[in-house]
Amino acid sequence: MKRKVLVIYTGGTIGMEKNYETGSLQAFDFENIFSKIPEMKLIECEVSVYPFKNPLDSSDMGPNEWKIIANHIGENYDHYDGFLILHGTDTMSYTASALSFMLKNLRKPVILTGSQLPIGDLRTDAKENLLTSLYYASLYENDEAVIQEVAIYFEYKLLRGNRTLKYSAEFFDAYRSPNYPVLGQSGVHLNIEKDFLHRPKSGAKFEVDDHVSQNVLFWRIFPGMHLEHIAEIPDMKVLILQVFGSGTIFSTEKTRKTLELLRKRGTEIVVVSQCISGGISFGKYSNSNIFREIGAISGHDITAESAITKAMHLLDNPKYKESFPELLVRDLCGEITEKFEI
Template sequence: MQEKKLLICLKLNLVFIKEIYTVMKKKVLLIYTGGTIGMEKNYDTGSLQPFDFENIFNKIPELNLLECELSIKSFDTPVDSSDMALKQWQLIAQIINDAYYSFDGFLILHGTDTMSYTASALSFMLKGLSKPVILTGSQLPIGDLRTDAKENLLTSLYYASLYNDNEPVIQEVAIYFEYKLLRGNRTLKYSAEFFDAYQSPNYPILGQSGVHLNIDREVLLRPKDRRFQVDLHLSEKVLFWRIFPGMDWQFFPHNADFKVLILQVFGSGTIFNNEKTKQTLKQLRNKGIEIVVISQCVSGEIAFGKYENSNIFREIGAVNGRDITAESAITKAMHLIENPNYDKPFREMFTTDICGEISTD
């Protein structure tokens, strides 16, 4: 009789421990948008087809070893990353908004070609973010023998569910790829060939995985305002223009309907020193078009006045993009221009560090 009571108590304790463990497990929402990571080969046709993520635990049994509870939300129709645009960014942001208080972290599976754009756009749209939003993808499909998809997915889930004293370690939009965790709005894709496809040239790595999974807590972002809200405003009235030696301004789309010109210039901010250039830039500014100057160099920053051929930007009141990436500059401009949720002028907000995207003095 005594042994029976002891056995019942042991069983009750095990049930209690299991319930506590389940409560402690962090809940992560995996959002599958499309891309190579979600593909597998159809061996009958030899072509790639979307993978059914409802069967992901059968495909990657290692997921069962992670101390997180995984839920899956897929786009109705997977989108190639080259088709990603404002509508899809807004959809992802809305999904996170609807599920924000039901999950501890979010993992977005995305094609690699435009992942930096999506990460940058989300960083501006998700205000007061204090939970991890991690994006990852792969260079090879999940079903390939040599795929990088499994490691990227598994470690991304680790970072998306990483908490310390019930406080999320990552509280920003980040990209995890090939052993590196990077701030999303500081990244660029620099290789279509190597597994190590992303760089963050003007900001340190947030974390790195090896034998141990490390985090550099000194460089992590913390929200200035923890009141989470989503601002879906994005404008298409942004033009990106890269100058080149011998460029003729007659081919510039002068009559196009845009409000912001992201002008990618040489080095630390130089452009052709001729009357046609000055005349064109002054005409644009007289129309009320904002001109943001960024560099063609991967690292470093814009410095007006360093060379004589940059003085025109001071004269016309151009916006100094400093060390912001092209991807981040474009999406930041899309978010800021004509956005009724900001009460300060565009140029003042663009040069303000909103979510770690730009270095300021």
């Protein structure tokens, strides 16, 4: 029996081709993808295509588009064995992270991929990314999906979506998962590291929860900045503060007063690291003690992309009974190491 995979095309470089008269890139009709990649017909799965009516550059992808994708998967969940989302590279990690929280108790593969070069380019990485992603999206053993989470496949590597970040704007190997192992690699064989795969709780039913709050602000500190300007921003319920190293910030009195003021107003402060790997450890250095004193939340080893989308999903979400701080540090779908130590 052939597995059925739904391809959702949102836009991005993978759906572009060069107009050789103008030299510019332009979108092509993605429903004609089989004419661009005839090899797709050789894969042992049935492929259906759902293209966005107006394909988007990934910089235009946001909460509304995350909801569209999540709900379309929900509506078609029982009709397909796997889902492949074709997406621009710049914000793919944000979308993958957001979907991992929206698609609760997922038991089927949701793979995101894209490319650095257009599909019609002679040196394109689009064909390999697309074809291998289809294999992973249709991979089953004993009538059970091997991948049961949201993942990104790019340049021979399968990565947990909510652990990824875009590492390079130039190289084909564009993504990294610095704080979690690779889920699989493609070579002569498709390898899967089964010990690292996420599994939902036994008996938990799949559902789509597309709640998103946009009262979340991300702020990266830098030497010499005036942090007190943050307190002037209205309607901010969560501040994700990206700090130095394992959790340090400048120890000025203005900094302390600003952070204390925000907490008195009820703003939740989530602390994440500017470092690509490793994470936050309050108390390791004295300049991190302020966060413990004011009741800030340690983001541990979560990525900035995942912290932002997780906070947006959790904030004021009526489906959760626990408090925001409790849920932020809890591992919901493989995005954070609960017992993190440096």
